Amino acid sequence: MGNHSDGSPNHSGTVATAGQNEVEKFQDPGIPPHRLRLADTDPKAAKRAERQVALLFGTSVVGTLIFLVAYFAIDLGDDTSIATIRLQNALLGLGTAFAMLGIGTGIVHWAKALMPDHEVSEERHAIRTEDDRQAAVRIVDDIVEETGIKRRPLIRNTLLGAVALAPLPAVAIFGDLGPRPDDKLAHTMWAPQEGKLKRLARDPDGTPIKAADVTIGSAFHVIPEGLNELGEGKLNEKAKAVVLLMRLNPESLNPSPGREDWGYNGIVAYSKICTHVGCPVALYEQQTHHLLCPCHQSTFDLTQECKVIFGPASRPLPQLPIAVDAEGYLVATSDFLEPVGPSYWERDEHERNINA
Amino acid sequence: MSATSTPNAPTFVAKTKGGRITNFVDERVGGSGILREFGRKVFPDHWSFMFGEVALYSFVILLLSGTFLTFFFDPSMAETHYEGSYTPLKNVEMSVAYSSSLDISFDVRGGLFMRQVHHWSALLFVASVSVHMLRVFFTGAFRKPREMNWVVGGVLLILSMAAGFTGYSLPDDLLSGNGLRIIDGVIKSIPVVGTYISFFLFGGEFPGTVIIGRLYMLHILLVPALILLMIVLHLFMVVVHKHTQYPGPGRNDGNVVGYPLGPVYAAKAGGFFFIVFGVIALMAGFFTINPIWNYGPYDPSPVSAGTQPDWYIGFVDGALRLMPGTIGDWSVEQVWFGQVFSFNVLLPALVPAGIIFTVLFTYPWIERWITKDNREHHVLDRPRNAPTRTAIGMAGFVWYCVMWAAAGSDLIATHFHVSLNDVTYWLRALFFVGPVIAFIVTKRVALALQRKDREIALHGRETGRIVRLPHGEFIEVHAPLDEYKRYKLVGFESPSPLPAEPNAHGVVDKKEKRRALLSKWFFEDRVAPATPAELAAAHGHHGEHEAIESGESQKTLSH
Numbered sequence: 001m002g003n004h005s006d007g008s009p010n011h012s013g014t015v016a017t018a019g020q021n022e023v024e025k026f027q028d029p030g031i032p033p034h035r036l037r038l039a040d041t042d043p044k045a046a047k048r049a050e051r052q053v054a055l056l057f058g059t060s061v062v063g064t065l066i067f068l069v070a071y072f073a074i075d076l077g078d079d080t081s082i083a084t085i086r087l088q089n090a091l092l093g094l095g096t097a098f099a100m101l102g103i104g105t106g107i108v109h110w111a112k113a114l115m116p117d118h119e120v121s122e123e124r125h126a127i128r129t130e131d132d133r134q135a136a137v138r139i140v141d142d143i144v145e146e147t148g149i150k151r152r153p154l155i156r157n158t159l160l161g162a163v164a165l166a167p168l169p170a171v172a173i174f175g176d177l178g179p180r181p182d183d184k185l186a187h188t189m190w191a192p193q194e195g196k197l198k199r200l201a202r203d204p205d206g207t208p209i210k211a212a213d214v215t216i217g218s219a220f221h222v223i224p225e226g227l228n229e230l231g232e233g234k235l236n237e238k239a240k241a242v243v244l245l246m247r248l249n250p251e252s253l254n255p256s257p258g259r260e261d262w263g264y265n266g267i268v269a270y271s272k273i274c275t276h277v278g279c280p281v282a283l284y285e286q287q288t289h290h291l292l293c294p295c296h297q298s299t300f301d302l303t304q305e306c307k308v309i310f311g312p313a314s315r316p317l318p319q320l321p322i323a324v325d326a327e328g329y330l331v332a333t334s335d336f337l338e339p340v341g342p343s344y345w346e347r348d349e350h351e352r353n354i355n356a
Numbered sequence: 357m358s359a360t361s362t363p364n365a366p367t368f369v370a371k372t373k374g375g376r377i378t379n380f381v382d383e384r385v386g387g388s389g390i391l392r393e394f395g396r397k398v399f400p401d402h403w404s405f406m407f408g409e410v411a412l413y414s415f416v417i418l419l420l421s422g423t424f425l426t427f428f429f430d431p432s433m434a435e436t437h438y439e440g441s442y443t444p445l446k447n448v449e450m451s452v453a454y455s456s457s458l459d460i461s462f463d464v465r466g467g468l469f470m471r472q473v474h475h476w477s478a479l480l481f482v483a484s485v486s487v488h489m490l491r492v493f494f495t496g497a498f499r500k501p502r503e504m505n506w507v508v509g510g511v512l513l514i515l516s517m518a519a520g521f522t523g524y525s526l527p528d529d530l531l532s533g534n535g536l537r538i539i540d541g542v543i544k545s546i547p548v549v550g551t552y553i554s555f556f557l558f559g560g561e562f563p564g565t566v567i568i569g570r571l572y573m574l575h576i577l578l579v580p581a582l583i584l585l586m587i588v589l590h591l592f593m594v595v596v597h598k599h600t601q602y603p604g605p606g607r608n609d610g611n612v613v614g615y616p617l618g619p620v621y622a623a624k625a626g627g628f629f630f631i632v633f634g635v636i637a638l639m640a641g642f643f644t645i646n647p648i649w650n651y652g653p654y655d656p657s658p659v660s661a662g663t664q665p666d667w668y669i670g671f672v673d674g675a676l677r678l679m680p681g682t683i684g685d686w687s688v689e690q691v692w693f694g695q696v697f698s699f700n701v702l703l704p705a706l707v708p709a710g711i712i713f714t715v716l717f718t719y720p721w722i723e724r725w726i727t728k729d730n731r732e733h734h735v736l737d738r739p740r741n742a743p744t745r746t747a748i749g750m751a752g753f754v755w756y757c758v759m760w761a762a763a764g765s766d767l768i769a770t771h772f773h774v775s776l777n778d779v780t781y782w783l784r785a786l787f788f789v790g791p792v793i794a795f796i797v798t799k800r801v802a803l804a805l806q807r808k809d810r811e812i813a814l815h816g817r818e819t820g821r822i823v824r825l826p827h828g829e830f831i832e833v834h835a836p837l838d839e840y841k842r843y844k845l846v847g848f849e850s851p852s853p854l855p856a857e858p859n860a861h862g863v864v865d866k867k868e869k870r871r872a873l874l875s876k877w878f879f880e881d882r883v884a885p886a887t888p889a890e891l892a893a894a895h896g897h898h899g900e901h902e903a904i905e906s907g908e909s910q911k912t913l914s915h
Contacts, residue, residue, distance in 0.1 A: 024888055026847060031606030031613060032840040076441070076465055085461075085468060092469040093641010097634045104630030111623035121606065121613045122398040124598055124734060127501055178555040185551070185561070203657050221657060231435075236561040239537075239656035272657065276681065277541025277701060278562075279534055280659045294661040295538060296677045297766060297776060310777055314681035314689035314700045342541035343698040344551045348691045 031119055039113050049113035056106030063098025070095055186350035188240040189224040190320060191335035199225040200245060200269065200322065200330040209245065211324045214267050219284040220245040222269065224332070240340055242272040242280065243320055245330070248289060252303050259305070262321040267330065269320040270306050273341040274298055276313035291317065315343065399621045400601035400614035404495075407488035409625060411512075413632040414481040415583065418519075421474040422576065428464050430456040431526065431572035433565040442649055450528075450653035453568045457527035457648055472640035478523060479645070480636065482516045482668040489513060493719070493749050495736035497600045499729070503720040505593040510716050512586045515579060517668050522575035524666055527646075528568055531663055533654030537562065538673070542705045545698035563654065600736050603847055605840040609734045662767055667760075674762030675704035678784050708759060712752065726874045728854055740809070741848045743802035744878045747795045754794035758786045799881065806883035813837065813845040813886040814894045846885040853879045 038045040070091030074084060149156050190198050199208040203221040206228040214220065222243040230237060250266035262268070270291070274281050279295035289302040290309070298311035306317035318340050321333045338351045370376040382388050432452040438445045440455065442462045460467035489509055492498055498506035525532045540562045543554045559566035601607050601614065615621045639645075651660070665673050681688055681700040688700040715722075723745065724730070739746040761768065762783045769776035816834035824830050837845070856864045856872035 025885070026843055026888055028608065028847065029605045029839040029843055071465055074465075076463060082442075088465070089468045089472070090641045092466055093472075093637050093639075096469075096637035097641065099634075100630040100637060101634030102630075104627045104632075104634055107623050107627030108631070111620050111627065115620045115623060117615070117620070119606075119613055120396075120398050120616055121611045122598075124610055124612055127596060127732075174556070178552075178557070178559045181551045181555045204655070223657070232565075233561075235563050235654075235656060239562055242657045277538045277545075277676065279537060279541075280657055282657075282659045283661065294659050294663070294766070295534065296673075297780065298681065308682050311780075312676055312679045312681045312700050312704070314687045314698070342544050342701070343689055343696045344544040344554075345546075345548055345695055346551060347696045348694055352694075 031121060034118055037113065037117065046114065049109070053106050053110045053114070056102050056109060058102070060099045060102025060106065063095045063100070063102055065095070066098060067092055067095030181346070183346075183350055183353070185240075185341070185344060185347075186339045186354060188335055188340060189227060189237045190241060190332040192332075197323075197325060197331035197333060199325070200243070200332065201225045201227070203242065204228075208329045210328045211264055211267060211330050212328060214245065214247045214330075216247050216249060216266065217286050218247055219286070221272070221282075239278075240273065243269045244272045244281065244284065244291065245269045245322075246284060246289075246302060248302060252289065254303060254305070256305060259319065259321075261323070262319055262333075264322055264324055264330070267322065268302070269322045269330075269332070270300075270302075270317040271320065271336060271340040272317075274313060275308075275315040275317060276311070276342060278342045281317065394595075395618050396616040397598075398612050398614045398616055400599050400607075400612060401621070401624075402602055404491045405599070406628065407484050407491055409628055410484035410632055411481060411488055412587065413629045414477040414484060414636065415587065416629070417477045417633055417636060418474060418481060419580065421470050421477065422523075422580075424470045425460060425467075425474055426576060428456060428460045428467060429453070429526070429572075431569045433528065433563075433568050445649065445652070448653065451568070453526065453528040454648070454653045457529070461649060469640055472643075472645050473636055474523075475645045476639045476643075477636050478520050479666060479668075480632075482513075482520055485509070485513050485516050486668075489716075490749070490753070494739040494746055495600070495602075496733065496742055496745065497736055498720045499733040500720075500724065501597055501732050502593070502600075503724075505590060505597070506720055507717055508586055508590050508593070510713065512583065512590065514713070515583045515586060519575065519579045519583060520666055520668055522571045522579060524646075524669075525571050526568060526575060527648045528654050529648040530651040530654050530658065530660070531646075531648075533563065533656075534659055534663070535665055535669075536567065537656070538676075542676075542701055545701035545705070547695070547697060547702075563656070598734070600734055603735050603738065603844065605843045605847075607735055609732060612734065662770070664764060664767070670763035671756050671759040672705060672709055674759040674765070674783075675708045676701070677765055678759065678762045678780065678787055679704040680784075708755075712756065715752065726871060726878055727851065728871075728875075729851075738848065740802040740805040741850070743799045743806070743881065746802050747799035750798040751791035751795040755787070755791045758783055758790045762787075803881055803883055809845040810883060810886050813842050814891055846887075848885055850882050850884045851879050852882060 039049050040046075070088055074088040074091070076085065076088070144150065192198060200220075200222045201208050201224065203223045206223065206225065208225055209220060209222065222245045223238060224241050227234065227238055227241065245267065247265070247267045250263075253263060253266060253268065255262065272280050272282070274293040274295070276293065276296055276298050279293050281291050281293045281298070281300065283292040283294055284290075285292060291300040291302060291306065292298075293311070293313070296312050298313035299309050300306040300313070300317050301309045304316075305319060308314065308316060318336045318338050320336055322330050323333050325331045335354075337354055339347050339354075368379065370379045378387075430452050434452050435449060436452050436455050438448050438450055438455050438458065440459050440463050442458055445458065457471075460471055462468070492506065492509065521535075525536050540554055540558065543557065544550045546553060554562065557567065557570070558564040559570075598612050599614070601612060604613075607613050615624075652658075664670070679688070679700055688703075690697045690699065737745075739749075762780070765779045765783060766776055768774070769779045816836040819833045819835050821833045822830055823833055853876040854872065855875075856868045858864050859868065
């Protein structure tokens with residue numbers, strides 16, 4: 001150990017010695033003397049430890065039995081109650097825990113109490129010897145020399161070119177992972193089909209909503225009529241088309257020019273998909289007329305056309321223009337006039353196309 | 357090999373049947389050499405070395421429980437109507453993936469237990485990898501020659517989070533579906549290619565019908581294979597380097613002090629696997645995790661309040677919450693040249709995680725550059741003995757924790773009956789101030805602890821015994837340390853700032869000046885270890901009763 005005992009070999013112009021005037025340091029006293037354990041000196045204590053280890057291994061056997069009994073004795077029939085499953089789960093956990101902890105603590109106790117606890121010191125060896133390094137350099141040089149790659153740049157360059165291009169098909173082959181986005185994100189199911197306006201329907205049962213059903217202060221979760229009848233792609237359409245419908249005192253709404261007729265009698269409909277990252281804005285605070293997204297707490301003010309008043313969203317929720325049809329049902333007079341949901345690279349372009 | 361070259365040498369003949377089998381194998385693969393090399397290899401022992409073991413063992417448990425789950429799970433997003441034994445969801449329309457997850461929970465005996473074992477060990481896996489990395493950072497174990505292994509560890513941390521997230525989404529329940537929705541929103545905010553990546557990942561529009569199957573493949577094949585590869589690399593390097601050890605008497609950079617692999621260390625480490633398994637089994641048996649049956653199948657419309665992602669995703673989610681979308685009337689999302697830049701999503705999703713992982717991966721080289729320390733280190737630093745590094749680590753840790761806490765801002769608000777907006781405002785402030793405070797406080801605490809160590813080394817430990825001297829003075833008796841305990845307190849390096857040095861051309865360039873400044877910042881505040889001369893002086897002061905300290909002389913000596 002000697003002079004190197006402080007862990008700072010003095011040969012490499014190190015930080016440890018820089019600026020310090022070679023102050024004398026404490027010498028490493030070496031590994032402390034070994035202290036005997038009770039089990040080393042007292043045969044009775046050793047015997048006791050032995051029994052304890054055996055007892056722990058025995059506990060493990062009991063745990064295994066608990067597991068097997070719980071597995072085979074508790075039957076999960078067709079009408080299992082949650083309580084039965086919880087009981088079985090707890091017993092399986094208890095059994096496994098005993099089985100494993102018994103073995104684990106037994107072995108560790110055995111190691112700590114009965115196996116030798118002398119600390120041993122082992123030399124560390126250099127990770128790389130200078131001899132090896134020189135030999136390796138020679139080998140590499142020989143290999144490079146034998147390939148002749150330095151003398152034949154034509155081979156080297158064409159190989160580099162070929163290798164650089166070869167992975168391209170591996171990238172291209174993933175082209176069919178998905179379709180091109182085109183303007184799919186810009187449209188929803190609310191667009192009138194063959195001149196027929198889509199009715200607003202209740203989520204999830206799909207029954208249409210009459211304007212008369214919407215009392216002041218109430219809120220409805222809304223899907224477009226016909227959504228539930230879609231087979232394939234139902235969730236895709238739903239993920240864009242869900243709407244929140246609320247009725248306020250018409251005086252508290254402040255529609256901007258051009259949007260005066262987007263509501264009906266204080267009833268307004270806004271996209272439920274947050275403009276932040278797309279969670280459903282599911283919480284409506286009736287008193288303050290605020291809509292709150294439970295994921296990241298973006299807050300939108302209904303009385304200001306769902307402008308963002310708090311949180312990470314940057315854009316107001318898109319409004320769905322609505323009216324009432326001849327039978328008194330609420331209908332969407334057109335699709336949203338901007339893409340709904342989280343922003344994306346081409347979003348502004350799509351919005352301009354919609355309004356063109 | 358020598359056996360083939362010397363066919364006439366007397367060959368060893370085993371006496372027992374087992375011995376003959378062992379010998380048969382040994383003659384063909386040479387196990388004796390391996391055993392000779394590793395059978396008695398010395399491993400240092402310390403409780404903080406167990407975090408890495410916990411990580412390894414929870415990964416083994418993940419493989420075991422995960423394999424069981426694959427026998428019953430069906431990663432299809434086809435529509436079906438639930439027919440299992442959980443009555444509240446009878447006949448509800450859902451995906452096959454969700455339905456089979458419910459079947460695992462309710463109709464496969466022990467299925468719920470295996471699901472919970474799998475989820476708990478996943479949480480524990482990421483946690484133990486993280487804590488293990490904190491241990492490695494704060495003790496300086498990443499220094500030469502272990503920088504590359506530190507990087508492998510960082511890759512493992514990322515992979516463990518990837519494994520966690522891909523698995524979390526598989527049951528296709530409402531909660532994980534909303535998690536995917538958020539991922540989709542974040543992906544769409546990426547400039548130029550975001551929309552395409554989203555469409556390619558989901559096979560079209562969100563949620564589509566392929567994402568679960570794709571995540572399943574990543575979760576059960578690609579990610580675990582990469583993790584396994586990294587673990588092999590990691591352990592290989594541990595063997596090459598041998599383990600680090602804490603400072604103490606008899607320990608130096610040239611040796612490794614501890615217990616031999618066989619039998620003590622192998623028994624302890626092997627036994628510990630069963631203990632980890634047992635603890636996970638206890639948790640799985642008694643604490644419900646991810647009760648998917650309460651959430652219902654994924655539907656883009658509903659969401660429940662107060663939902664949380666798994667803990668390791670929390671810091672990204674929290675950063676998303678902290679970022680304001682509008683500042684006054686100025687929108688953080690900008691439209692430039694007709695294209696959308698969603699900085700309100702892009703910045704919090706990428707920048708904090710980017711900074712954390714960049715600093716994490718490069719830190720060994722940063723510190724090496726500042727300190728010009730190119731020596732091999734096998735003896736760890738006690739965190740207090742590297743005050744600036746410890747302070748940097750704590751600053752980063754606090755920064756992470758602020759973001760992590762922000763992921764529960766709504767729960768903090770409802771639990772403590774405070775305004776949600778106020779919680780967010782405070783956390784936004786802490787996001788910037790917290791790391792600075794943490795840095796200053798940690799550094800001062802570390803220096804104070806070093807001074808305390810110094811005092812104990814020089815003046816002994818307080819015994820709590822108050823003695824009244826004949827002339828009426830009260831003193832507390834201090835007991836001197838034995839030389840082993842003292843060496844632990846004084847046997848460390850305390851580097852001082854390394855001034856700028858001219859390069860080969862005799863010029864001190866700008867980079868070197870910057871390095872010198874950083875070195876000053878790093879090592880300016882330092883407490884040198886006590887020296888034998890100081891100890892002699894401290895004792896000389898008291899004449900005959902050298903173990904006894906008077907309050908007065910303590911004052912004069914402690915500075």
